Amino acid sequence: MARPRTNGATRTAKREASSVQRGPDGATLLRMYEAMLLTRLIDERGIKLQRQGRIRFFVPCMGQEAAQVAYAMALQDDDWIYPSYRDTGTILARGVPLTEYLAQLWGNGLDLSKGRQMPNHFAFADRRLVSISSPIGTQISQAVGTAMAMKRKGAKTVCAVSFGDGATSSNDFHAGMNFAGVYQAPCLFVCQNNHWAISLPVSEQTAQSDLASKADAYGFEGVKVDGNDAAAVYQATLAAAHRAREGGGPTLLEMVTYRIGAHSSSDDATKYRDAEEVEDWKSKDPIPRLCAVLEERGAWDAKRDAALRERLTKAVADAVDAVEKAPQIGVASMFDDVYGRVPPFLEEQRESLLDEVKERGGIGTGHGEFPL
Ligand SMILES: Cc1ncc(C[n+]2csc(CCOP(=O)(O)OP(=O)(O)O)c2C)c(N)n1
Ligand SMILES: [Mg+2]
Secondary structure, eight states: OOOOSHHHHHHHOOOHHHHHHHHHOOOHHHHHHHHHHHHHHHHHHHHHHHHTTTOOOOOOOOHHHHHHHEEETOOTTTTTEEEEETTTTHHHHTOOHHHHHHHHTTOOOOTTTTTTTTTTOBBGGGGGGOOOOSTTTTTHHHHHHHHHHHHHOOOOEEEEEEEESGGGGSHHHHHHHHHHHHHOOOOEEEEEEEETTEEEEEHHHOOOGGGGGGGGGSSOOOOOOTTHHHHHHHHHHHHHHEEEEEOOOOOOEEEOOOOOOOTTTTGGGTTSSSSHHHHHHHEEEEEHHHHHHHHHSOOOOHHHHHHHHHHHHHHHHHHHHHHHTOOOGGGGGGGGOOSSSOHHHHHHHHHHHHHHHHTTSSOOOOOOOOOO
16 A cells, blocks of 8 residues: 655645645745845846946836735745746845846856856856746746646646736747646746836737736636735745645736836836826835735834844845955856867867967947847
């Protein structure tokens, strides 16, 4: 007779099941608040650094902190996440050190990706955060593949993939959702509906304004969540993850939120958006909202808030200083890490590149132009 499973995964599932009913406890709410605040501070600093010409490109996530931090915190460390380019909150909630996050924006010697990706296209393998895909939606089918691999291995882990409202119009959204539905992949489709795909409002993106209902077409559950309510995001994610771990298949989670900032540092959102709409959403800011919840519970006050802000602001400033001082990555490093033994024709190219760099007196800094 088969022995009952008593491994860690089963214990986690039991814990998860009871928290699904209770909702996040005070300590979890506080952890989420801290990560959301840190995300906001990084966001504000990131835009300034780009405007000062110290980094080349930045993608803000202001307004979406709850939709990012809370889903990431509801997952286990050994679950996989395919984030989108706007997922700063997800990355920080996963515990990526500030210096590792920032170094990717400089692409210098501290950057784990060795300057080989576009800025803001992070990858943190040790945190199970997969390299960000620039072509919209392509991470969705990749994530379903990872979820299927877990299922075939019998692992009790899930794979979450994050994308925007615009990505629901991509081929990969439909291919990934269909495949996950048919094969019951343990995949969480986290759609951050921030109402805009650059300058295109969601109403012009799709004739179905209820994005969660798109899951119906693929035979699994779609859940619409108030994406500015951290506790609601946490709980919905926990419930979906629990179901996926128990073999119940995928869930589409539509986090209804708003992009308060521009699409990226290359974009001027005032050209296509009404100021009133932005102001209206600013009044639904997820950070003061969670702060108010904590205060109501007697777990927070203005003094503690000021102290936390001061500590985090200093941590961001220190990390910026440390990363900015790091040396540039050597240009010849582009020949590393592909071949175990570099073939002779590449050795030759490397030598000729180094000769040219010497002749020119350096590699220059490029034009600094970035796409959207
Ligand atoms: C296949 C593809 N088409 C177009 C683009 C250009 N592009 C970059 S971001 C973006 C908008 C995506 O909007 P959404 O999915 O809502 O995500 P958000 O930026 O709002 O987080 C577009 C069209 C791209 N990166 N890939
Ligand atoms: Mg969007």
